[in-house]
Amino acid sequence: GENVEQHPSTLSVQEGDSAVIKCTYSDSASNYFPWYKQELGKRPQLIIDIRSNVGEKKDQRIAVTLNKTAKHFSLHITETQPEDSAVYFCAAPNDYKLSFGAGTTVTVRA
Amino acid sequence: KAGVTQTPRYLIKTRGQQVTLSCSPISGHRSVSWYQQTPGQGLQFLFEYFSETQRNKGNFPGRFSGRQFSNSRSEMNVSTLELGDSALYLCASSLDPPGSPYYEQYFGPGTRLTVT
Numbered sequence: 592g593e594n595v596e597q598h599p600s601t602l603s604v605q606e607g608d609s610a611v612i613k614c615t616y617s618d619s620a621s622n623y624f625p626w627y628k629q630e631l632g633k634r635p636q637l638i639i640d641i642r643s644n645v646g647e648k649k650d651q652r653i654a655v656t657l658n659k660t661a662k663h664f665s666l667h668i669t670e671t672q673p674e675d676s677a678v679y680f681c682a683a684p685n686d687y688k689l690s691f692g693a694g695t696t697v698t699v700r701a
Numbered sequence: 702k703a704g705v706t707q708t709p710r711y712l713i714k715t716r717g718q719q720v721t722l723s724c725s726p727i728s729g730h731r732s733v734s735w736y737q738q739t740p741g742q743g744l745q746f747l748f749e750y751f752s753e754t755q756r757n758k759g760n761f762p763g764r765f766s767g768r769q770f771s772n773s774r775s776e777m778n779v780s781t782l783e784l785g786d787s788a789l790y791l792c793a794s795s796l797d798p799p800g801s802p803y804y805e806q807y808f809g810p811g812t813r814l815t816v817t
Binding site (some may be wrong): 622633637640653687688692694 | 734743756759793800802809816
């Protein structure tokens with residue numbers, strides 16, 4: 592089955608700096624790679640996703656890159672702000688399910 | 702369009718009891734997935750339904766079951782509750798099943814189950 596590994600598990604950054612979270616997956620048939628943000632006490636929110644036919648996608652301060660050869664994808668947050676503090680999950684589909692990474696707790700220090 | 706809704710939002714049950722949780726997907730969405738979220742275990746997949754058929758089930762005991770109705774609404778049931786079943790149960794819906802070309806999954810607010 593699909594195994595999605597996510598690193599780091601925690602990340603503390605100074606406000607204004609960049610944050611990078613990396614995930615690796617095992618199923619070469621995976622074709623869709625979403626990222627979810629979960630604030631304390633709230634539901635996971637889809638913030639950006641990338642499909643296997645592109646290598647990079649940007650949406651304002653967030654971007655995702657995909658390397659299908661190496662089977663890894665990354666989330667990049669630039670100019671971090673306090674509201675970026677949350678748990679971020681990566682995921683990949685496999686066999687009629689979405690497998691999630693263990694999550695990264697991002698703390699943005701003022 | 703209304704988002705995914707789940708009822709009830711909070712539930713307190715006693716060990717040995719059973720519980721039924723409900724999920725209404727986004728209008729038009731046909732795939733519903735359920736997840737268990739606990740602080741130390743992240744998002745654990747329970748099962749996925751598409752057009753009333755369960756197509757995948759996670760590594761959970763048989764006490765966990767579910768179903769999907771013809772209007773795509775879904776329920777999950779946990780029988781003989783254990784203390785370890787205390788968790789946030791999240792439902793998510795998508796137009797098409799995981800792996801489809803335009804697949805996108807959206808979560809409901811969850812049901813917080815506490816077993817005492």
